[in-house]
Amino acid sequence: MKEMTAVQDALFRTLADPTRRAIFERLCRGGEQTVRVLTDHAGISQPAVSKHLGVLLQAGLVRGRHEGRQTHYSAQPGALAPLVDWTGSMVGFWQRRFDSLEDLLKRMDQ
Amino acid sequence: MKTPADTLSVVVERDIAHPPEKLWRALTEPHLMAEWLMQNDFQPAVGRRFNLRTAPYGKWNGVIDCEVLAMEPRKSLTYSWDSGEGPLRVTSVVTWTLTPTAAGTHLRMEQSGFRSDQPQNFQGAKYGWQQFFANLEKMLARTE
Numbered sequence: 001m002k003e004m005t006a007v008q009d010a011l012f013r014t015l016a017d018p019t020r021r022a023i024f025e026r027l028c029r030g031g032e033q034t035v036r037v038l039t040d041h042a043g044i045s046q047p048a049v050s051k052h053l054g055v056l057l058q059a060g061l062v063r064g065r066h067e068g069r070q071t072h073y074s075a076q077p078g079a080l081a082p083l084v085d086w087t088g089s090m091v092g093f094w095q096r097r098f099d100s101l102e103d104l105l106k107r108m109d110q
Numbered sequence: 111m112k113t114p115a116d117t118l119s120v121v122v123e124r125d126i127a128h129p130p131e132k133l134w135r136a137l138t139e140p141h142l143m144a145e146w147l148m149q150n151d152f153q154p155a156v157g158r159r160f161n162l163r164t165a166p167y168g169k170w171n172g173v174i175d176c177e178v179l180a181m182e183p184r185k186s187l188t189y190s191w192d193s194g195e196g197p198l199r200v201t202s203v204v205t206w207t208l209t210p211t212a213a214g215t216h217l218r219m220e221q222s223g224f225r226s227d228q229p230q231n232f233q234g235a236k237y238g239w240q241q242f243f244a245n246l247e248k249m250l251a252r253t254e
Contacts, residue, residue: 090120090221091120091122094120094122094219094221095122097146097147098122098124098217098219100145100146100147101126101136101146101147102124102126103146104136104142104145104146105126105128105132105133105136108128108132108135108136108142
């Protein structure tokens with residue numbers, strides 16, 4: 001409904017990489033996981049997985065929780081909200097529809 | 111426990127200088143709905159599926175898929191409101207509430223959508239993550 005903002009653009013860029021997207025998807029589905037567990041499924045090296053996690057962390061799509069020597073990563077799907085920021089545009093839409101409805105009701109009187 | 115605050119919703123309210131009976135007609139008769147809302151094939155029956163149609167916009171085909179979920183004549187009307195594709199798919203529910211006032215009717219519209227914190231609800235129950243990512247991929251391929 002409106003032009004893509006910088007935030008949306010950044011989210012799309014972050015998720016444009018298939019491997020990174022697969023890691024994010026796995027976290028969305030499977031809940032909190034460590035780098036080692038993610039690496040077992042990713043088919044790439046642990047440093048490569050860590051690098052992708054860094055990008056996801058920076059975009060706010062993933063959060064890290066430290067526990068002992070390990071970090072547990074979890075998805076933050078709420079960060080995707082800017083991609084579906086429909087609430088703002090819907091308020092304007094409904095205000096205009098209410099205006100049209102009132103116009104119609106006046107015409108129905110006649 | 112998740113709170114209802116996680117649900118995204120839009121509320122628009124207005125005092126209308128017309129009685130509920132008349133407002134109800136405007137909200138439920140297809141030829142009247144077409145004048146203020148959109149072209150439609152609405153029928154006032156719970157379980158009835160219908161479409162609202164407007165001009166296509168960008169990648170959106172302009173079609174909204176709806177189903178009447180609840181209805182109490184002259185008092186309230188609820189229908190689902192799903193539109194868009196891929197990551198921009200919105201699954202929501204629109205509820206109209208009519209309250210008689212001395213001067214006419216207080217009209218309230220609430221559109222509530224997916225819960226932003228829950229991936230399994232993000233696209234609604236019938237629209238899984240798999241589909242979301244598949245569509246995102248397609249969309250990215252088109253935009254590059």
